Amino acid sequence: MAHRSALIPLVQRFFEHDPVAAVQSLETMKESDAMKVLRALPAPLAVQAFRFLSAGHAARLLEDAPPDIFREILDKLEPRQGATLFLNLSDEDREKFLEHVPEKTRAKIAELLQYPENSAGRIMSTDFLTLHTSVKVKDAIRRIRALSRRNAPASYVYVVDSEDHLVGVINMRDMLIASSTQTLESVMRTDIVSVNSFLDREEVANLLSRLRYFAAPVVDSENRMLGVVKADELISDVQDEATEDIQKMFGAGGDERAMSPVLFSLRKRLPWLHVNLGTAFLAASVVGLFEDVIARFTVLAVFLPVVAGQGGNAGAQTLAVVMRGLVLREIPRGKIWRLILKETSVGILNGVAIGLVTALVAWMWHGNAVLGVVIGLAMIVNLFAAGLSGAAIPLTMKTMGLDPAQSSSIVLTTVTDVVGFFSFLGFAVLFQNHLA
Amino acid sequence: MAHRSALIPLVQRFFEHDPVAAVQSLETMKESDAMKVLRALPAPLAVQAFRFLSAGHAARLLEDAPPDIFREILDKLEPRQGATLFLNLSDEDREKFLEHVPEKTRAKIAELLQYPENSAGRIMSTDFLTLHTSVKVKDAIRRIRALSRRNAPASYVYVVDSEDHLVGVINMRDMLIASSTQTLESVMRTDIVSVNSFLDREEVANLLSRLRYFAAPVVDSENRMLGVVKADELISDVQDEATEDIQKMFGAGGDERAMSPVLFSLRKRLPWLHVNLGTAFLAASVVGLFEDVIARFTVLAVFLPVVAGQGGNAGAQTLAVVMRGLVLREIPRGKIWRLILKETSVGILNGVAIGLVTALVAWMWHGNAVLGVVIGLAMIVNLFAAGLSGAAIPLTMKTMGLDPAQSSSIVLTTVTDVVGFFSFLGFAVLFQNHLA
Numbered sequence: 001m002a003h004r005s006a007l008i009p010l011v012q013r014f015f016e017h018d019p020v021a022a023v024q025s026l027e028t029m030k031e032s033d034a035m036k037v038l039r040a041l042p043a044p045l046a047v048q049a050f051r052f053l054s055a056g057h058a059a060r061l062l063e064d065a066p067p068d069i070f071r072e073i074l075d076k077l078e079p080r081q082g083a084t085l086f087l088n089l090s091d092e093d094r095e096k097f098l099e100h101v102p103e104k105t106r107a108k109i110a111e112l113l114q115y116p117e118n119s120a121g122r123i124m125s126t127d128f129l130t131l132h133t134s135v136k137v138k139d140a141i142r143r144i145r146a147l148s149r150r151n152a153p154a155s156y157v158y159v160v161d162s163e164d165h166l167v168g169v170i171n172m173r174d175m176l177i178a179s180s181t182q183t184l185e186s187v188m189r190t191d192i193v194s195v196n197s198f199l200d201r202e203e204v205a206n207l208l209s210r211l212r213y214f215a216a217p218v219v220d221s222e223n224r225m226l227g228v229v230k231a232d233e234l235i236s237d238v239q240d241e242a243t244e245d246i247q248k249m250f251g252a253g254g255d256e257r258a259m260s261p262v263l264f265s266l267r268k269r270l271p272w273l274h275v276n277l278g279t280a281f282l283a284a285s286v287v288g289l290f291e292d293v294i295a296r297f298t299v300l301a302v303f304l305p306v307v308a309g310q311g312g313n314a315g316a317q318t319l320a321v322v323m324r325g326l327v328l329r330e331i332p333r334g335k336i337w338r339l340i341l342k343e344t345s346v347g348i349l350n351g352v353a354i355g356l357v358t359a360l361v362a363w364m365w366h367g368n369a370v371l372g373v374v375i376g377l378a379m380i381v382n383l384f385a386a387g388l389s390g391a392a393i394p395l396t397m398k399t400m401g402l403d404p405a406q407s408s409s410i411v412l413t414t415v416t417d418v419v420g421f422f423s424f425l426g427f428a429v430l431f432q433n434h435l436a
Numbered sequence: 437m438a439h440r441s442a443l444i445p446l447v448q449r450f451f452e453h454d455p456v457a458a459v460q461s462l463e464t465m466k467e468s469d470a471m472k473v474l475r476a477l478p479a480p481l482a483v484q485a486f487r488f489l490s491a492g493h494a495a496r497l498l499e500d501a502p503p504d505i506f507r508e509i510l511d512k513l514e515p516r517q518g519a520t521l522f523l524n525l526s527d528e529d530r531e532k533f534l535e536h537v538p539e540k541t542r543a544k545i546a547e548l549l550q551y552p553e554n555s556a557g558r559i560m561s562t563d564f565l566t567l568h569t570s571v572k573v574k575d576a577i578r579r580i581r582a583l584s585r586r587n588a589p590a591s592y593v594y595v596v597d598s599e600d601h602l603v604g605v606i607n608m609r610d611m612l613i614a615s616s617t618q619t620l621e622s623v624m625r626t627d628i629v630s631v632n633s634f635l636d637r638e639e640v641a642n643l644l645s646r647l648r649y650f651a652a653p654v655v656d657s658e659n660r661m662l663g664v665v666k667a668d669e670l671i672s673d674v675q676d677e678a679t680e681d682i683q684k685m686f687g688a689g690g691d692e693r694a695m696s697p698v699l700f701s702l703r704k705r706l707p708w709l710h711v712n713l714g715t716a717f718l719a720a721s722v723v724g725l726f727e728d729v730i731a732r733f734t735v736l737a738v739f740l741p742v743v744a745g746q747g748g749n750a751g752a753q754t755l756a757v758v759m760r761g762l763v764l765r766e767i768p769r770g771k772i773w774r775l776i777l778k779e780t781s782v783g784i785l786n787g788v789a790i791g792l793v794t795a796l797v798a799w800m801w802h803g804n805a806v807l808g809v810v811i812g813l814a815m816i817v818n819l820f821a822a823g824l825s826g827a828a829i830p831l832t833m834k835t836m837g838l839d840p841a842q843s844s845s846i847v848l849t850t851v852t853d854v855v856g857f858f859s860f861l862g863f864a865v866l867f868q869n870h871l872a
Contacts, residue, residue, distance in 0.1 A: 242679050246756045273786060321701070
């Protein structure tokens with residue numbers, strides 16, 4: 001025990017000195033050990049460390065927390081973190097959570113959860129300061145000074161009129177250089193950019209990123225202020241959004257996480273595996289059309305994986321580049337055709353290069369020049385189709401208002417498999433008199 | 437002409453009222469048309485609109501800009517935008533650009549470009565305010581007031597000692613509520629979190645996101661201040677970083693963009709297509725081992741695409757979920773084995789479900805129950821391997837200090853193809869006396 005207590009001041013110093021590094025170390029530990037560390041810290045430091053934890057970790061630690069720390073954390077909870085936390089808890093723990101969270105926070109959490117997933121309303125912070133247009137600068141400063149005692153964050157003061165409509169914003173610097181008897185109305189900036197609470201978080205991120213603002217006020221349809229979305233809080237949302245696309249491309253569902261339970265994963269993935277099975281049978285039936293020629297030349301079967309593999313990989317390269325361009329908004333609408341044309345050219349040129357190599361390998365491996373010609377020609381057609389469809393599929397989905405990520409990879413593989421097998425086995429039939 | 441000039445005030449109003457929407461419309465237009473719009477706007481508005489353009493668009497527009505607008509834009513350029521812009525220009529335009537950019541900005545751009553790609557130094561803004569510890573609050577305010585006239589942004593004042601070392605930070609709110617005769621030393625916060633100029637931008641983003649800071653000072657190894665990285669500017673970097681991974685997974689290279697020239701794309705993709713060709717031949721040689729049994733039962737060839745397709749898709753689902761977990765830092769080091777075990781279980785259970793369906797379809801399609809058993813069993817082995825390797829490959833690469841995204845999809849497909857074909861054709865050999 002003496003041994004353990006000698007370590008506490010050191011651990012405490014680590015959390016004070018570099019909270020991010022300390023919390024990251026905490027996240028790599030077993031939950032029971034992490035809990036021991038949190039317990040050893042003075043309560044305010046433990047609560048602060050808890051705030052820096054990612055939502056998944058925070059939820060798992062909270063589930064195991066002893067009642068006193070549980071209550072302490074819930075007392076200090078910001079509504080925004082509370083809402084994310086709530087969604088990460090199991091059903092049973094959600095009840096316990098709601099029971100112990102202070103009434104006021106609970107109401108705010110419930111409010112945030114009313115907004116659709118991924119909307120500005122869901123992720124906004126509800127801690128902000130609004131003052132009336134007629135307030136004088138000196139009174140505003142007095143108000144800010146009072147609030148600073150309970151450590152409420154405020155980088156902006158939002159200004160509202162008598163109907164509570166948002167009409168302006170003042171940053172602290174403007175407040176600092178204004179004369180103290182001016183009214184807020186005469187100091188505020190009126191070229192304010194607010195976002196509707198239902199706006200998608202990706203749009204909010206784009207807006208802040210373009211305008212180089214670090215916060216945007218969130219308003220309802222009547223222009224009444226509901227909250228603030230801050231750039232630093234959006235960073236994790238933006239990562240979340242971009243990596244969600246990778247999952248959707250392969251039909252894993254946007255809401256699955258690495259640590260989701262097995263049954264959840266099965267429920268999300270099996271439907272798409274069945275879709276993929278259907279398309280695989282489509283590709284198989286193309287091969288089935290050519291069973292006769294395969295029966296004569298079984299070596300053709302050996303090359304089927306090469307045809308499928310190259311088409312799939314070249315198509316995926318194109319798909320990845322186009323998807324990225326869409327996320328980063330680097331594809332002007334007027335250039336869609338140029339992009340499809342470019343990817344098709346890349347496909348043909350890759351096809352010629354890869355076709356030559358494949359033809360040579362096939363020739364040397366099986367000592368059959370005609371087989372080389374067949375696979376080489378098929379490669380050109382296959383990679384042409386891969387480039388064309390790898391670009392056309394997501395761009396068409398986008399133009400039609402669909403999510404370009406949704407299962408685009410499954411559709412693409414079907415195209416490259418069908419075209420690849422058809423061209424390869426088709427050329428084999430054309431050349432069959434010379435193949436033997 | 438009268439017609440055109442009547443439109444100008446309207447367009448101007450649009451740019452004033454909602455610059456982001458206006459610039460987004462601009463980006464969807466042909467370059468020559470976009471240039472016409474920029475020319476029609478008053479110079480300050482054109483320069484401001486230019487600032488909101490994405491780097492790729494900005495570079496292309498700059499290449500076509502008439503000399504007067506070109507010079508106007510370069511005069512007002514921030515070093516940070518200048519550096520990104522420079523990298524997006526063609527070699528020839530880079531020379532012209534450097535010739536016309538003001539000396540002071542050029543020096544700062546050169547400085548930024550010395551830092552490695554994706555480092556804090558490359559993306560920091562060099563516009564910040566430092567004051568000495570002994571400065572009084574009222575003098576600091578006078579200084580801020582003077583700076584505000586030339587519209588320099590300042591949300592924080594950074595405080596340095598006599599050796600120019602960064603020792604503290606003051607936000608505008610603290611300045612506002614301090615008494616005017618205090619020194620900065622007595623007002624500043626000393627628990628300052630600074631980042632080294634060589635730190636990766638992803639790490640900087642994680643730091644700001646965790647701490648909920650909207651800016652971090654960038655320092656050299658001697659703790660002297662070099663710049664500031666802001667959360668709103670990091671948003672596009674974070675999107676860039678996350679979508680880069682999708683490209684790397686398929687061997688398209690992290691630095692290719694949707695609008696990159698054809699030759700650049702070929703140079704980036706062909707090497708990986710050759711690697712993929714090598715692995716495809718590996719899979720083909722597995723099929724080659726079983727040519728005899730395929731010669732006896734050509735129907736086996738028909739099912740090869742089903743084996744490869746399902747293994748590839750199930751593996752990609754796992755890979756996508758694990759990659760996302762790594763990017764979002766949701767996988768504690770102590771849980772790596774649990775995750776691999778979980779994905780393996782999901783693989784086996786998916787294998788049983790998909791195996792049953794595939795067996796039934798094969799049986800009904802070809803009226804051959806043994807064929808159904810062979811493909812069904814192969815599916816279980818195949819999806820087990822897909823789950824195991826889809827998780828183990830990126831996690832092993834990460835543990836070894838490699839980039840888990842780099843070509844992980846190509847390695848994964850090789851594993852699922854080889855295991856899939858070997859098990860499918862192997863079971864066929866085992867059951868060959870009952871297959872006919």
